[in-house]
Amino acid sequence: MTTDSRLILVGQIGGGFGVRGEVRVTAFTADPLALTAYGPLLRADGSVALTLTSTRPDKNGVVGRAKEIATKEEADALRGLKLHVPRDRFPEPDEDEFYLADLIGLQARAVDGALMGQVKSVQNFGADDMLEIAPATGGPTWYLPFTKEAVPELHLADGWLLAVPPNEVGEREPD
CATH class of the missing domain: 2.40.30.60 (RimM)
Incomplete structure (x- = not known):
């Protein structure tokens, strides 16, 4: 352990x-x-x-x-x-539960399986929880809402989550 x-x-x-x-x-x-x-x-x-x-x-x-x-x-x-x-x-969470801190370090993968980045932190600016994603290619971090729509799958044991970013992130032109 x-x-x-x-x-x-x-x-x-x-x-x-x-x-x-x-x-x-x-x-x-x-x-x-x-x-x-x-x-x-x-x-x-x-x-x-x-x-x-x-x-x-x-x-x-x-x-x-x-x-x-x-x-x-x-x-x-x-x-x-x-x-x-x-x-x-902290006590271990129940089977279908987790701590937000457990999301830090997970890989963020696109629907096609491509590595988008890694969860750097979990923030809450007053509305909902947001995952700060450090892009795999470098550059500035971006935020992913921690909602069922933006994160439809969570694979904690395997170290990754499925990320469906807002359009403005997905449509950004490469530098």
């Missing part, structure tokens, strides 16, 4: 809460209280940022105590810090 150490963004420190050194964390997870189950929350460089020792729900996430924070000032100094967890700390 291989370990997957890709870091997944799960939250962001909102600052101190109260005067006793509690910290407010905005959660990007379906269950905000799950933040405590993931173990230490990491910075983008993989170093430990926060180890939550107790939490309670808050309107956008959780409020809790962390081993690394003793005062409100220490919590406020960390405001805006993004918190990550290695992918392998």
Whole structure:
């Protein structure tokens, strides 16, 4: 079994809460209280940022105590810090489910099987999820809506997805 150490963004420190050194964390997870189950929350460089020792729900996430924070000032100094967890700390999804992070690195193939590129990231600009595709031939990345029409087939185990790009991408003149 291989370990997957890709870091997944799960939250962001909102600052101190109260005067006793509690910290407010905005959660990007379906269950905000799950933040405590993931173990230490990491910075983008993989170093430990926060180890939550107790939490309670808050309107956008959780409020809790962390081993690394003793005062409100220490919590406020960390405001805006993004918190990550290695992918392998997440529970395995059910058979027909997956994490969006699992799409990163997949090959994007055209209907004829030609390699179009590779999924570089999954973004959400406020509407739907978008796959950022790095073209196989180089050049600027482009976005593919993560919809059934644009991605009718997903072959996670085989490392690829079928991509039906919007017309403006498919009709672009080569450089």
